[in-house]
Amino acid sequence: MTPSTGVKGAFAVLTCFYLSTSTPVHAGDAEANALLVEAVQAIQAAEKGSAPEERLIALSDAIESLERIISDHPSSGLAVSLVTGQSIGNVDLKALQSEHDRIQAKVDELFAAEQAEATAKLAAVEAAETKSIWVEEKMACLQDDQCSTLLLLSTIGKGGDDFSFLSEIASMEVFQSGYSDEFYSIVRDMASQIDWQEDSRNEKRKIGTLSGLFDSGIFRETARDVFREKEAFRIDYLPKVPVTHWRVLTSAPEYAARLGQLDKMNEYLLILKSEGWIDSVDEERNELIGNLMYGLSYDKLSAGLNGDELEFGNWREEKSFYNVLAMRGDPVYEQWIVKAIKRPSFGDLLQAGLLRGWLHYQFGHGNAEDAFDELLAWRKNRGNSWASTSIWTIARQVVFVARMYPDQATKNAVRAFMQTALEEVEIASMDEDMARVMWRASRVLQ
Structure with a gap:
């Protein structure tokens, strides 16, 4: 029986009750009747209530009034009916209690949901505040060489072997300053650990x-200086390294080719031939270029650089050629890349291996800040493969290229990109790879 049913006949019940008794109404019965009236009024209020909380309070009042009839006036006819489970008209105590329990459960459920939502919102606010503080701390760390160094050391975890860390420092130094005193100090420390x-x-x-x-020095130094300094270091600090092994490790011509510095590549190969390390410059050069540029020959590359129109055997050859133009700052590259990135066969910029060349071209022309905005726009709009790429994968290339162009525009772009990268990642995800990018960015910014 529902509360609404009980309410409809409540007053009729009271009328019948008075008319059906031929005995005088005792004081106890009168008080019990008053409590019944209160109960009926409470039931009416429950019917009118729109919110579960309002209905629950009204039903609680009704039940309380009926229970007081039993406790305060046990000898009354109403108490007898209620105790024996009889309905008084349509007013049924057990039905009211059942309805009360049902609404109570609903109210408890709503309250729990509200509490959970409030807790989630609070947690989100606290997490956002925590993340904001963390990002601020890491951005401040980028401006502090000691802080970024400690961050990297804490993630390398090589049990005291800092060879890897020293390599990071030396690599950054040689790209930024060539064979400086600091560079030599670092590589001597590294040699002592062998x-x-x-x-x-x-x-x-x-x-x-x-x-x-030492080979990386080709970016800043002449080919002759790279060969001379590298040999001198081997003789002084690595005397037990077989010369044949040292020759195999020579990568300076490859680095020069990757940077688009073909004159330095040729000069270094000529030095190697004069020293008796190679037999033929042409053979070495063709093999090197072919391996680096997916079969593109040196002659074809040279012809293209001289302005000849080329036909490519595949898109990888084409991409490799225009990457060389990007490294050299050739404006023809800019015309090509605008069309190239729209071609489905090239896919996204990063997946096609074009990002580093594009960054070199933009940074080399002082367009680092515009490049940052365009890069984020590409990532947002270029589809799942690009959008799902880890921002730290992109940041690694941004910082790698930025170290070669230490102007203020580049620093501004790196700072903005690192801010974005830090805001995107989870706090707990900071690992060695991220710490390396952080450290490299720190060196670019200082």
């Missing part, structure tokens, strides 16, 4: 790392 008594893969890796650091 165990000459152990002929292991790890020790050979360290030697290869040192060789690569």
